[in-house]
Amino acid sequence: MAFSIDIIIPSFRLQEQYLLPILDLKKPGEVQIKYYLISDNPTIVLSEALTNRINNEDVILIVNSSNLGAAATRNRGIDAGDGTWILFLDDDIEVQDDLLLNYTAAIQNYQEEIGFIGLVNMPSPPTTFAKALELMGATGIFSVAKAKESYAWGATANMIIRRSAIKDLRFSENYPKFGGGEEVDFFLRVREKNGFKNYKSLPGAAVTHPWWHNGKRNYKQFYYGRGNSYLPQFNPQYKFYDFLNTSETMFAWLIISVVFLILNHLKLQAIGLVVLLIILIEFIANMLRVYLKTRKINFELIYELMTVRNAYEFGILYENLSRLRFTGIGERFRDDGSFKRSGFALNKYKIIKLSLYGLVIIYLIYSAS
Known part of the structure; x- marks a missing residue:
């Protein structure tokens, strides 16, 4: 079964300590892998190590002319590639080097699936504020691959989807560009287009996400409810x-x-x-x-x-x-x-x-x- 994977990583910072290990993931032998690093920062200056990895063949850099937000940035990555599968990753995760091997094995073993939800581990809460986020359920979607066999959506921090399943759908740019709601909206709409089939959980494909701001108090970030307020309006069902x-x-x-x-x-x-x-x-x-x-x-x-x-x-x-x-x-x-x-x-x-x-x-x- 021949297929290819486009790895889409939207980023504002393009930090080499996170991106270089992702670029060095073990590659499945017969699968074509292409990386699309989309910078949402038009003034970005890449480190020398990252600059040396950009070859516009299997590691492609796309720089937005202005700050477009997460939805539009991911859409640029989708449109730039033509891989059979699209793997969404965050730009600040720590990866296990067998991540692509796990996804490849799942694609080969479960050929009827439209997508797989990877596991996003969070370290133990380093602060009381981080513990509160955990109790609130703010990190629940990250561990859904461990909690459920399948689910209606997953976090773009670590999720792969079949390109033929999304067809002409893209992340809605009607949500606020600072984020909130567009991920849920996109994956639910793709699910609808595919007979309401859930995405299969794949806990073996795991990454680790650091605590935002090292767990320090930051209420503004969780003001993202503003974006989620659009979900019932755009998806009244x-x-x-x-x-x-x-x-x-x-x-x-x-x-x-x-x-x-x-x-x-x-x-x-x-x-x-x-x-x-x-x-x-x-x-x-x-x-x-x-x-x-x-x-x-x-x-x-x-x-x-x-x-x-x-x-x-x-x-x-x-x-x-x-x-x-x-x-x-x-x-x-x-x-x-x-x-x-x-x-x-x-x-x-x-x-x-x-x-x-x-x-x-x-x-x-x-x-x-």
């Missing part, structure tokens, strides 16, 4: 509505408070108290979440989890409001590719918050009477 999260609750309370103040039915003290109660409820819910996961009460971890989670959720709310898309409030997205969900999905976290909110409502009714 996967959307559903759920209980309001804390950011949405704060916004709803703001609107209600303005109305109550105009009608003179509520005092400023009561409005401020409810805001404090909403924050307290969020803290208590996260405290119980941390305890159920770790069997410990760690206030620093509770704070970090609460803050990063709300940064993500506020990003979704902000982006919906900036587009005057009020239907996005309470809107959620099934990124597992399923269609049906009856009613609201409950879990311990939501039950705790709903119970506490019930007490707040009782207080408001009592105050207004």
Whole structure:
């Protein structure tokens, strides 16, 4: 079975300590391998070691004329090549030298598959902030190859897909160029074009991804909820509505408070108290979440989890409001590719918050009477 693989690596930094080991991966004997390094930094200056590896035959450098973002940059790589398979890799991963051998064996052994999800290992969390990201589920898609036999999408940090499966589909450039949502959108649309067939997990094809900023606190990065807010809009078949999260609750309370103040039915003290109660409820819910996961009460971890989670959720709310898309409030997205969900999905976290909110409502009714 003859085939070829295009390896697409979008990058802004093009750091040789990560890229050179990728370029030195063991090559399967009868498989043609081509690397496409796409620089999204028009002012990039390559190191001497990387410059010596660019030959425009099997290692091709493409430099964007301006900063285009992840989606457009990956699309340039797809269009530049013609390989039977397309392997997406991040530019800051550490690779095992048998990565291509594992993918090649899978392609030969499972010839009906449209793609394979590789495993992306993360080191142990080096900071409390990193631990909070892990508890939040921000790294869950990286380990999906280990958790499930197949899934509806995978991270472009390490995933291979058959070119004939994507046909004319490309990463949507309607998402914000700073990222968020375009990966899920692309792989779900490819899945739809191929009879809703999931991508097979391949945990043996593993890479290691370092913690962003070495695990240091960085809430801005997880503001990527802004990009994810477009997913239900562009893929309404996967959307559903759920209980309001804390950011949405704060916004709803703001609107209600303005109305109550105009009608003179509520005092400023009561409005401020409810805001404090909403924050307290969020803290208590996260405290119980941390305890159920770790069997410990760690206030620093509770704070970090609460803050990063709300940064993500506020990003979704902000982006919906900036587009005057009020239907996005309470809107959620099934990124597992399923269609049906009856009613609201409950879990311990939501039950705790709903119970506490019930007490707040009782207080408001009592105050207004």
